[in-house]
Amino acid sequence: MEKIKDIFRNNIRQYAMLIALVFIMILFEILTSGVLLKAQNVTNLIMQNAYVLILAMGMTLCILTGGNIDLSVGSLVAFIGALIGTFIVTMHINIVLAIFMVLLIGVAVGIWQGFWIAYVRIPAFIVTLAGMLVFRGLTTTILQGQTIALPDKFDKIGAGFIPDIISGSKLNILTLVVAAIISVIYIFLQLKKRSNRKGYGFEVPNSALFIVQLVLVVVAILLIAYSLASYSGIPIVLVIIGALALIYSFVTTKTVPGRQIYAMGGNEKAAKLSGIKTNKVLFLVYVNMAVISAIAGIVFSARIASASPLAGQNFELDAIAACFIGGASATGGIGTVIGAIIGALVMGVLNNGMSILGVGSDWQQTIKGLVLLLAVAFDVLSKKK
Amino acid sequence: MKERPNLLIKDISVGKQQLVEIAKALAKEVKLLILDEPTAALNEEESNNLLNLLLELKKDGITSILISHKLSEVSRVADTITIIRDGATIETLTKGIDDIGEDRIIKGMVGRELVDRFPKRTPKIGDISFEVKDWNVYDPLVDGRKLIKNVSMNIRRGEVVGISGLMGAGRTEFAMSVFGRSYGKHITGTIIKDGKEVTLHNAKQAIDNGIAYVTEDRKSAGLILIDDIKWNTSLSSLDKISKNQVINDNKEIYAVEEYRKKLNIKSSSILQKVGNLSGGNQQKVVLSKWIMSEPDILILDEPTRGIDVGAKYEIYTIINQLADQGKSIIFISSELPEILGMCDRIYVMNEGRIVGELNRDEASQENIMKCIMKSNKEAV
Incomplete structure (x- = not known):
C-alpha cells in the first residue's frame, strides 16, 4: 500500500490532469447534450488537434532539457507547408519524395538552430525567436503571399482514413x-x-x-x-500520433538518451560531471524538435488542404501550454510525454466543447489562459505542501 | 580576500563565496547573527579569523548562534552548546559548568563514546596505478593566469593519497582538470594509467578509463536534487544497466537497492528524492554513484564536508573498504585531522604547486604547515 501511495504521490500531477481531462469531457458531454463524444466529433477532435499533439511531444523534450522552449515551431509548420506546396504543385515532384525532402529540410533547420543553442550557447528563447521571424518571412517569400491548394492525394494524410x-x-x-x-x-x-x-x-x-x-x-x-x-x-493522423507517442514515451522513459535529457534538465553541471555530453543532448533535442515540426507541418497543411502564409500562427504557444498543463516544470527535468498529450487533449476538448456551445473565440482564449495558469498554480502549490 | 571586486560570484570558489556571504551578513547592523556552517568551506586561518570576529562581536553585545560540525570551533568560542540529534535536543552544555571538550560533544552526538574517529586499516599497497606528470592548467576566465603549475603525482593500488592545502591552493582545479578536462583551459601534461598514457577529453572518457570524481559541492555539481536515489545512483553507469541504449529497469533497481543497503543510506526507498535526504545520506548517494561505475581511481573532493560525525565515520569506513579492494583513492580535504587520520601519503599543495610529499609517519599538522610556509617564503 505504501508503494502505491508513493507512486501516486510522485505522479499526482499527471493523475490530477487525467482526472481533470475526464471531468472536462464529462462536463462538455452534458453541456453539449452528447455532441462532444459523438462518433463524428471524436474523429474531428483528433484531426483538429493533431498538430498540437505532435508538436507537444517534441516540445516536452526541449522543456525537459532545462526549461528551454522553441518559439519557431509555428513558423516552421508554415514554412514546411509552403515548401510542400511548392514541391508538389509548382515543381510537380512526387508526393512521397516531397515529404522525404521536407523532412530532410526539417533536419537541416534543426542542425542550424541546434548549433546556435547547444554549441554557441545562445539561449534557446532567442535563437528560436529569431527562427520564428526568419521562417515566417521565408514562408511569405516562397508563397509570395499566395495560398497554394494542395492535391487530394496529399490531403489524405491530414483528413483521410485507413480503408x-x-x-x-x-x-x-x-x-x-x-x-x-x-x-x-x-x-x-x-x-x-x-x-x-x-x-x-x-x-x-x-x-x-x-x-x-x-x-x-x-x-x-x-x-x-x-x-x-x-x-x-x-484517421491516418491517429496512426501517426500513436506511433510518435509510443516512440517518444519509450525513448524518454526507458532509454539512456531519455535519462540523459532528464538529468541535464535536473542539474546540467552534475550531468556533465557524470559523463553526459550535455551539448550533444541539447543539440539533438533541437534537431528532433525541427523534424517534429516538419511532421506537424505536413499533417497540418494536409488537413487544411493548402499551403498558406498564415498557417501555424501561435502553434508554438499551444504546444508549450500543453506541456505545462501536462505537468512539465518550467525549470526542466520534470515532465512526461504522456503528460503533454493529456495537456494537449485538455486544451483540445476545451476548444472543441466551447465551439460546439457557440462560445466566441475571444472567450475561448481567456478560458484557456486561465486553465494554463490554474494548472501550473496547482503544481506549485501541491509541491509546497 | 584577494579577488577583483567586479568578478561574478558564480565564478569564484565556494570558499570565497562563503566569505562574501559573511561580509553581507555583517554589513547589516545585526543584533543576532545565526551562522550555519560558516567555516565549512574555509581553511584554518580563515576560520580562525572568523571565530575571532565572533568573539569581538560578543564584546559589542551581539549574540551569535553558531551551527557547526567542527567541534574544535564550537568548544573554543561557545558559551553554551546545544547538541541536536535526529531532530531532537539531546542536551545543553554550559562553559565553566560542564565539560565542553570535543570527546564529550561527540558522545552526545552519537549517543555513545566513539573510541576512534578514524577506522583502522592495514594498507596493502600495490604497484603504481595512476600518474600525472607536468600538469599545467590556466584559468578559464582570466587570460594568462596559471592555476596549476607543473604538478606531478602518482598513486598506487590500495593506497589512500591525500592532497592537503589551503583554500585556493588549486586542489579542486587540479582534480577537475584531470577528470576529463572538466575545468580550465590550455591544459598540458600527461596522464598515465596502469603504465599506459591516456588522453581524457571529457568526463565520459575519464569514466570509461576507470576514473571517478566526487565533487566538492554535492548539491550544485554532484546530485540532481529533483531526481530520486535510483536515477542519481545509476547516472554514470547507464551503459552497465542497458543494452542497445534500452535501460533494464529491474537490473537498475536491483543494483541501486544493493548500494542503498551496502552504504546504509537512510531513506524510505530508492524512489525517494535525494533533495530530501540529509547531507550525509546525500553524500552516500554520490559515493554509490561512483562506486557503481566501478572505477580504479577515485578522486574524493571534500567528501565529508558539512556532514555529522556519525556519517563521517561511515564514509571513512567505505573509503577504507574501497582501498582494501585495491582501488586508488585520492583524498582532498581542508580538515587536517582527517587527512592525517586517513591517508597513507600526503601531497601538500600551495598556489598551484606541489610543495611537499609526506609519508604517514612523517605527516603532522606542523609538517604540512611548514611545507606551505616554506613555499610562501620562496615565492616572495
Whole structure:
C-alpha cells in the first residue's frame, strides 16, 4: 500500500490532469447534450488537434532539457507547408519524395538552430525567436503571399482514413480488430512486466488493483475504437500520433538518451560531471524538435488542404501550454510525454466543447489562459505542501 | 580576500563565496547573527579569523548562534552548546559548568563514546596505478593566469593519497582538470594509467578509463536534487544497466537497492528524492554513484564536508573498504585531522604547486604547515 501511495504521490500531477481531462469531457458531454463524444466529433477532435499533439511531444523534450522552449515551431509548420506546396504543385515532384525532402529540410533547420543553442550557447528563447521571424518571412517569400491548394492525394494524410478490410459493414471492422489487438498486446506486456518484477523478487501492486487498471485501460481503448468505428474508421493522423507517442514515451522513459535529457534538465553541471555530453543532448533535442515540426507541418497543411502564409500562427504557444498543463516544470527535468498529450487533449476538448456551445473565440482564449495558469498554480502549490 | 571586486560570484570558489556571504551578513547592523556552517568551506586561518570576529562581536553585545560540525570551533568560542540529534535536543552544555571538550560533544552526538574517529586499516599497497606528470592548467576566465603549475603525482593500488592545502591552493582545479578536462583551459601534461598514457577529453572518457570524481559541492555539481536515489545512483553507469541504449529497469533497481543497503543510506526507498535526504545520506548517494561505475581511481573532493560525525565515520569506513579492494583513492580535504587520520601519503599543495610529499609517519599538522610556509617564503 505504501508503494502505491508513493507512486501516486510522485505522479499526482499527471493523475490530477487525467482526472481533470475526464471531468472536462464529462462536463462538455452534458453541456453539449452528447455532441462532444459523438462518433463524428471524436474523429474531428483528433484531426483538429493533431498538430498540437505532435508538436507537444517534441516540445516536452526541449522543456525537459532545462526549461528551454522553441518559439519557431509555428513558423516552421508554415514554412514546411509552403515548401510542400511548392514541391508538389509548382515543381510537380512526387508526393512521397516531397515529404522525404521536407523532412530532410526539417533536419537541416534543426542542425542550424541546434548549433546556435547547444554549441554557441545562445539561449534557446532567442535563437528560436529569431527562427520564428526568419521562417515566417521565408514562408511569405516562397508563397509570395499566395495560398497554394494542395492535391487530394496529399490531403489524405491530414483528413483521410485507413480503408476498411471489409467494405459495406456498418461498423468499421478494421478499427475494432486493431483495438482488440492493441488491448491484447497491452495486457500481455503488463503481465510480462509483472512476472519480470516478481522474478527479481520485487514487490508488485496487488492483483485486484492490477486487474482494475487493466480493465480501465482496455475499456477506454475499446470505447474510443467503437466511437471511431461508427464513423469512418481510423484517421491516418491517429496512426501517426500513436506511433510518435509510443516512440517518444519509450525513448524518454526507458532509454539512456531519455535519462540523459532528464538529468541535464535536473542539474546540467552534475550531468556533465557524470559523463553526459550535455551539448550533444541539447543539440539533438533541437534537431528532433525541427523534424517534429516538419511532421506537424505536413499533417497540418494536409488537413487544411493548402499551403498558406498564415498557417501555424501561435502553434508554438499551444504546444508549450500543453506541456505545462501536462505537468512539465518550467525549470526542466520534470515532465512526461504522456503528460503533454493529456495537456494537449485538455486544451483540445476545451476548444472543441466551447465551439460546439457557440462560445466566441475571444472567450475561448481567456478560458484557456486561465486553465494554463490554474494548472501550473496547482503544481506549485501541491509541491509546497 | 584577494579577488577583483567586479568578478561574478558564480565564478569564484565556494570558499570565497562563503566569505562574501559573511561580509553581507555583517554589513547589516545585526543584533543576532545565526551562522550555519560558516567555516565549512574555509581553511584554518580563515576560520580562525572568523571565530575571532565572533568573539569581538560578543564584546559589542551581539549574540551569535553558531551551527557547526567542527567541534574544535564550537568548544573554543561557545558559551553554551546545544547538541541536536535526529531532530531532537539531546542536551545543553554550559562553559565553566560542564565539560565542553570535543570527546564529550561527540558522545552526545552519537549517543555513545566513539573510541576512534578514524577506522583502522592495514594498507596493502600495490604497484603504481595512476600518474600525472607536468600538469599545467590556466584559468578559464582570466587570460594568462596559471592555476596549476607543473604538478606531478602518482598513486598506487590500495593506497589512500591525500592532497592537503589551503583554500585556493588549486586542489579542486587540479582534480577537475584531470577528470576529463572538466575545468580550465590550455591544459598540458600527461596522464598515465596502469603504465599506459591516456588522453581524457571529457568526463565520459575519464569514466570509461576507470576514473571517478566526487565533487566538492554535492548539491550544485554532484546530485540532481529533483531526481530520486535510483536515477542519481545509476547516472554514470547507464551503459552497465542497458543494452542497445534500452535501460533494464529491474537490473537498475536491483543494483541501486544493493548500494542503498551496502552504504546504509537512510531513506524510505530508492524512489525517494535525494533533495530530501540529509547531507550525509546525500553524500552516500554520490559515493554509490561512483562506486557503481566501478572505477580504479577515485578522486574524493571534500567528501565529508558539512556532514555529522556519525556519517563521517561511515564514509571513512567505505573509503577504507574501497582501498582494501585495491582501488586508488585520492583524498582532498581542508580538515587536517582527517587527512592525517586517513591517508597513507600526503601531497601538500600551495598556489598551484606541489610543495611537499609526506609519508604517514612523517605527516603532522606542523609538517604540512611548514611545507606551505616554506613555499610562501620562496615565492616572495
